[in-house]
Amino acid sequence: MQFLGRRKKLIGNFQNDLYDQCLQFYGQPPLENISLTEFETFAVERLKLLKTVENVGVSCGKSSEQYTKKLDAEISSLNFPHRGGISEYEKRRKDHISHFILRLAYCQTEDLRRWFIQQEMDLFRYRFNCLHSKHKTDFLHKNNLKYETVSAEEKKNLKDKLIASSYGLSGTKVEEHDVYKVPFQDALDLVRTRKVYLLAGNAYIPHHEIVTIVLNDFRTRLSKALAMTARSLPAVQSDERLQPLLSHLSHAYVGQDYSIQKNIGKISLEQIDALSGKSFPLCMRHLHKALRENHHLRHGGRMQYGLFLKGIGLTLEQALQFWRSEFVKGKVDADKFDKAYAYSVRHMFGKEGKRTDYTPYSCMKVILSNPPSQGDYHGCPFRHSDPELLKQKLQNYKVSPSGINQILELVKGMHYQLACQKYFELTHNVEDAGFSLNHPNQYFTESQKLLNGGRDIKKEVDMSQRSQENPASLWSLKMELDRQGISAK
Amino acid sequence: MPTSDYDPACLPDLLPLYYRRLFPFSQYYRWLSYGGVSKNYFQNREFSFTLKDDIYVRYQSFTTQNELEKEMQKMVPYKVDIGAVYSHRPSQHNAVKSGAFQALEKELVFDIDMTDYDDVRRCCSAADICSKCWTLMIIAIRILDRALREDFGFHHLLWVYSGRRGVHCWVCDDAARKLSVAARSAVAEYLSLVKGGEETLRKVVLSDPIHPFINHSLSVVERYFQQYAIVDQDILGSKESVDKVLTTHIKKDLTIYYQDEKNPMKRWDRLCSSIKKGGQYFDKEIMLQYCYPRLDVNVSKGVNHLLKSPFSVHPKTGRISVPIDLKELNTFDPFEVPTISLICEELERPTADEAEEDDVKDKENEQEAGERRRIRDYKRTSLAKYVKVFDRFLEAMARSWKGEMLKKSGELETSFSVFLTFMSFTYT
Numbered sequence: 001m002q003f004l005g006r007r008k009k010l011i012g013n014f015q016n017d018l019y020d021q022c023l024q025f026y027g028q029p030p031l032e033n034i035s036l037t038e039f040e041t042f043a044v045e046r047l048k049l050l051k052t053v054e055n056v057g058v059s060c061g062k063s064s065e066q067y068t069k070k071l072d073a074e075i076s077s078l079n080f081p082h083r084g085g086i087s088e089y090e091k092r093r094k095d096h097i098s099h100f101i102l103r104l105a106y107c108q109t110e111d112l113r114r115w116f117i118q119q120e121m122d123l124f125r126y127r128f129n130c131l132h133s134k135h136k137t138d139f140l141h142k143n144n145l146k147y148e149t150v151s152a153e154e155k156k157n158l159k160d161k162l163i164a165s166s167y168g169l170s171g172t173k174v175e176e177h178d179v180y181k182v183p184f185q186d187a188l189d190l191v192r193t194r195k196v197y198l199l200a201g202n203a204y205i206p207h208h209e210i211v212t213i214v215l216n217d218f219r220t221r222l223s224k225a226l227a228m229t230a231r232s233l234p235a236v237q238s239d240e241r242l243q244p245l246l247s248h249l250s251h252a253y254v255g256q257d258y259s260i261q262k263n264i265g266k267i268s269l270e271q272i273d274a275l276s277g278k279s280f281p282l283c284m285r286h287l288h289k290a291l292r293e294n295h296h297l298r299h300g301g302r303m304q305y306g307l308f309l310k311g312i313g314l315t316l317e318q319a320l321q322f323w324r325s326e327f328v329k330g331k332v333d334a335d336k337f338d339k340a341y342a343y344s345v346r347h348m349f350g351k352e353g354k355r356t357d358y359t360p361y362s363c364m365k366v367i368l369s370n371p372p373s374q375g376d377y378h379g380c381p382f383r384h385s386d387p388e389l390l391k392q393k394l395q396n397y398k399v400s401p402s403g404i405n406q407i408l409e410l411v412k413g414m415h416y417q418l419a420c421q422k423y424f425e426l427t428h429n430v431e432d433a434g435f436s437l438n439h440p441n442q443y444f445t446e447s448q449k450l451l452n453g454g455r456d457i458k459k460e461v462d463m464s465q466r467s468q469e470n471p472a473s474l475w476s477l478k479m480e481l482d483r484q485g486i487s488a489k
Numbered sequence: 490m491p492t493s494d495y496d497p498a499c500l501p502d503l504l505p506l507y508y509r510r511l512f513p514f515s516q517y518y519r520w521l522s523y524g525g526v527s528k529n530y531f532q533n534r535e536f537s538f539t540l541k542d543d544i545y546v547r548y549q550s551f552t553t554q555n556e557l558e559k560e561m562q563k564m565v566p567y568k569v570d571i572g573a574v575y576s577h578r579p580s581q582h583n584a585v586k587s588g589a590f591q592a593l594e595k596e597l598v599f600d601i602d603m604t605d606y607d608d609v610r611r612c613c614s615a616a617d618i619c620s621k622c623w624t625l626m627i628i629a630i631r632i633l634d635r636a637l638r639e640d641f642g643f644h645h646l647l648w649v650y651s652g653r654r655g656v657h658c659w660v661c662d663d664a665a666r667k668l669s670v671a672a673r674s675a676v677a678e679y680l681s682l683v684k685g686g687e688e689t690l691r692k693v694v695l696s697d698p699i700h701p702f703i704n705h706s707l708s709v710v711e712r713y714f715q716q717y718a719i720v721d722q723d724i725l726g727s728k729e730s731v732d733k734v735l736t737t738h739i740k741k742d743l744t745i746y747y748q749d750e751k752n753p754m755k756r757w758d759r760l761c762s763s764i765k766k767g768g769q770y771f772d773k774e775i776m777l778q779y780c781y782p783r784l785d786v787n788v789s790k791g792v793n794h795l796l797k798s799p800f801s802v803h804p805k806t807g808r809i810s811v812p813i814d815l816k817e818l819n820t821f822d823p824f825e826v827p828t829i830s831l832i833c834e835e836l837e838r839p840t841a842d843e844a845e846e847d848d849v850k851d852k853e854n855e856q857e858a859g860e861r862r863r864i865r866d867y868k869r870t871s872l873a874k875y876v877k878v879f880d881r882f883l884e885a886m887a888r889s890w891k892g893e894m895l896k897k898s899g900e901l902e903t904s905f906s907v908f909l910t911f912m913s914f915t916y917t
Contacts, residue, residue, distance in 0.1 A: 161701045164699060165700050166698075188672055189675075191679050192674070192678045192679060194702060197701065198679075199640065202642070339543045339545075340543070370787070371684065372686035373605065373683075373684070373785070374606070375604065375687070385688035386690050386691065389689075390688070
């Protein structure tokens with residue numbers, strides 16, 4: 001085959017060529033041999049980095065100063081390539097290899113793939129935006145990315161519209177720099193937020209926003225690559241040195257998802273009203289109240305609240321009784337409930353359709369997906385409520401004025417989960433919640449623990465159990481990730 | 490009012506007649522086949538039926554127009570929904586290996602429901618509508634139609650009255666049908682300006698720079714705002730309503746002025762002029778909050794989402810879901826839309842032409858005769874003009890199908906000639 005000779009030549013120059021750029025598209029897999037230790041270390045450290053990318057992305061805005069500071073710090077401390085420093089060869093090699101290892105771990109299911117692609121994209125976007133403009137253009141050339149540019153005349157005609165559609169775009173910039181024209185499907189992030197000019201199905205993207213198109217390319221390539229990797233995975237998994245590591249890597253990020261209820265049937269329906277005031281996070285308390293008042297909840301609310309109830313231990317029978325008794329007080333008669341809504345409750349418990357046992361929504365999911373519209377009561381009150389209304393509600397729930405101010409400050413800083421944690425601390429009268437909130441059911445469990453005593457003992461039992469299950473290095477990874485959760489404050 | 494009194498209890502008698510003699514099956518089939526450009530497009534389409542007693546059946550699919558007709562006439566669905574085109578025939582989805590049965594394509598759809606405006610309309614609430622709040626639908630249609638055509642480059646849009654309290658839009662372009670979930674949700678979010686639920690008071694927030702899309706939308710809203718909001722809805726009339734408008738942006742000095750000035754138009758003028766001082770887009774935000782279309786992103790997002798079919802009957806009102814002619818949008822009256830009872834009654838009325846047509850009847854075979862009869866039938870009823878709108882929509886699309894077919898056969902030719910060249914090269 002004529003390729004062999006070329007390849008041999010490549011390997012010699014390979015390293016120099018491949019790692020002469022700070023940022024890469026991960027088009028070529030690494031060709032060298034590495035030790036198992038390096039394999040594991042690289043993978044674990046990249047996973048820590050991606051986890052930080054996720055946490056910091058939720059708790060700060062992606063373009064905020066805090067985001068930059070925190071990511072910079074993490075990238076440095078984990079020894080990943082950082083803003084094109086001089087002796088970056090080792091770091092770039094690690095970046096390259098660790099990415100491909102994680103591909104192996106995260107290609108298997110739709111969820112894992114989605115998570116991996118999302119974090120890798122955020123990381124890429126961050127690093128691309130850190131590049132100097134010249135380096136950005138270099139990157140495009142090096143990776144053969146050619147995008148259609150708009151003619152000078154068209155630019156002139158559309159100048160005002162372009163300026164009005166893109167933040168930070170001036171008349172001079174339009175004249176001097178390229179404006180790219182791509183089908184709107186290739187610039188969805190800009191379309192979604194309406195940060196681009198659209199005409200006849202094309203998005204007109206100024207040069208300084210080119211990262212969006214590049215990202216789109218990145219996502220497409222990575223998505224295809226993951227699909228291919230999944231197909232060749234069985235061969236990799238048969239290597240018994242790698243199999244346990246890969247499987248632990250893909251489970252490590254998930255954490256507690258409350259899909260297996262520990263307290264099934266321990267809650268009675270009569271307790272729910274009282275519990276909603278004492279141990280429900282604000283979002284669920286809000287949903288419960290709306291349900292009691294209106295005898296109805298729309299789909300988004302039913303899903304968020306229904307799954308939460310499943311997570312705290314309600315059985316299917318209890319759930320059916322709960323929803324039915326409430327809906328029947330409203331406009332829905334028993335028959336209609338059985339025909340229309342009962343199916344949906346059974347669906348939540350995995351008894352219908354695909355038989356997926358749906359997991360209760362995490363805070364991340366509640367905050368980021370499916371924002372509420374008119375007539376909805378779901379979502380995260382710290383994220384989706386008008387601050388004035390939030391304040392009133394907290395006042396009604398007898399939260400102290402200083403406490404309310406603290407919460408509102410956190411909300412202003414977009415630290416929604418921290419605001420909820422503060423709400424926990426204020427309503428339970430403790431200085432420190434003692435946990436890092438990322439799930440409504442976690443809020444409930446922690447609250448119950450606190451109110452029923454015996455919190456510290458439980459934590460010790462958990463820790464010793466955990467160390468028995470996992471090999472040493474991954475045990476330390478779990479510890480790291482938990483600690484990271486706390487340090488994301 | 491040319492509407493026969495509709496009684497839901499009559500549906501079991503009227504529906505069979507409707508499906509036998511009035512439902513425009515041939516146009517419907519023509520639409521969903523999309524010119525036969527893609528193989529099995531119609532065969533792999535999911536339909537769902539809601540039958541008597543709220544029995545709901547999914548994954549219905551049909552191989553021919555005839556089969557569709559026979560099944561609908563047999564099952565007599567109260568509601569018909571259209572879903573996605575799948576990788577396999579939906580009726581056989583259980584035989585397919587799990588994971589292999591996928592929704593591949595579907596029209597991009599939008600659902601505008603009047604209940605989503607309950608916080609900003611005073612004339613009606615919930616399922617009720619009236620001529621005053623109907624203006625909201627007109628505004629919605631104008632804004633979305635322009636944006637989908639001019640910004641997104643789509644051409645083939647079918648707007649349909651849902652039969653009770655809203656409108657649907659079916660974007661049928663090839664590119665639209667192939668959109669991914671992410672793309673659909675991006676389009677829906679681009680088109681969304683009113684955000685927030687019960688807990689949000691200020692639902693529209695504008696800041697510089699104002700995107701051209703928002704300016705276009707504002708110019709539509711401005712055309713209707715004074716008559717619709719200030720006069721018809723009287724939003725600056727009563728104290729309660731004024732409070733609601735003003736709490737979106739607390740303006741103490743306006744409240745004082747309003748104590749003396751009762752004329753709503755003057756109140757609005759005062760509000761607009763007070764903007765110059767600050768809170769730049771207060772007036773525009775109010776206009777948008779009260780009038781801008783509210784769409785349910787979840788309906789548009791899913792490739793497999795089922796939506797009520799055009800020409801379906803609304804069981805509660807009896808009205809047929811008819812296409813809306815945008816050229817006549819200003820005069821469209823939802824209360825003039827024919828009900829199933831009306832058109833069934835119109836069917837029974839004898840007409841002059843019937844005697845002549847009887848001679849021609851003998852020469853045709855049964856199916857043709859049935860079709861001709863049906864074509865003749867709906868033409869005698871108030872349904873006729875709406876089917877014409879649908880026909881025009883199909884004509885426009887048909888021209889694009891022809892282009893697609895030519896392109897495809899061209900591609901076939903090209904690849905064949907490459908193959909020949911290759912073969913000849915190998916043998917040299």
